[in-house]
Amino acid sequence: EPEVTQTPSHQVTQMGQEVILRCVPISNHLYFYWYRQILGQKVEFLVSFYNNEISEKSEIFDDQFSVERPDGSNFTLKIRSTKLEDSAMYFCASRPRTTEQFFGPGTRLTVL
Amino acid sequence: DQQVKQNSPSLSVQEGRISILNCDYTNSMFDYFLWYKKYPAEGPTFLISISSIKDKNEDGRFTVFLNKSAKHLSLHIVPSQPGDSAVYFCAARENTDKLIFGTGTRLQVFP
Known part of the structure; x- marks a missing residue:
């Protein structure tokens, strides 16, 4: 069964550093x-991101956050200058034309 | 911002019995409701949903009931199985794309 994937599973960074979290949504999903x-x-x-x-x-x-879909498969979240309070699990999700969103396993971001 | 509330942080049920998870909401403009299940170290997994124009939706062992006048929905799992042990999140949507989640209820099904 197709699923949303995310990398890395755990990211540790220093405060003020940039991080990019990566996601590969399910291939025929639009949102x-x-x-x-x-x-x-x-x-x-x-x-949310569409088209x-x-x-x-x-x-x-x-303004510290941005998203990008650089090619036909990846979807990224960038945090330009991380803060301690950005430490969290970050989940990517996607959906087709129906309403239900399908989630990835998450990336645990730890900001030191 | 407590638009979606799950007032029971945990629930313990014997295998084979019914599990009832509850969710209350305050925003009468919500038009769609969803239940997700989450295991540790995994993302939320979609279980079942219901549109605001319905009052019941059933899928196998899972049934969701919606009471719009009370702004209340519930998820029934019958019969409960040990593999159902997880955190269950209620989520709602208000004619936009973002989901608003409750705080979750940890269900433990014991033999």
Whole structure:
């Protein structure tokens, strides 16, 4: 069964460094998302992406964040200058034309 | 922002019995609701969904009930199995693409 994949599974970085989290959505899906879950808190929406542009973003998704679909398969989340409070699990999700979003296994980002 | 609430952080059920997970919401504009299951070190896995125009949707052992007047939905799992032990998240959508999640309920099914 096709699934969303994410790399790396765990990323450790120093505060102020740039990180890129990578996702390969399910191949025939059209809509792509990033969510995050800070330890002990809810899963929170960050951004949605369709037709090569951002369709919606949350207040969390400030100028430090960007997303890109550089080719036909990858979908990336970049954090330009990481802060301690960016430490979280980051989940990529995708969906076809139906409503249900399918999530990847997540990348644990630890900012030191 | 507590638009979606799961007031029970945990639930313990005997194998073979029914598990009932509850979710309350405050936003009457939500038009679609979903349940996800999450194992440790994995992403949320879609289980079942329901549109706001329905009051029940069933898929095998899983049934979701929606009570719009009470702004309440529930997930019934029957019979419960040990493999159902996981964290269950309720999520809702308001005519946009973003999902708003509850805090989750940890279900433990014991033999």
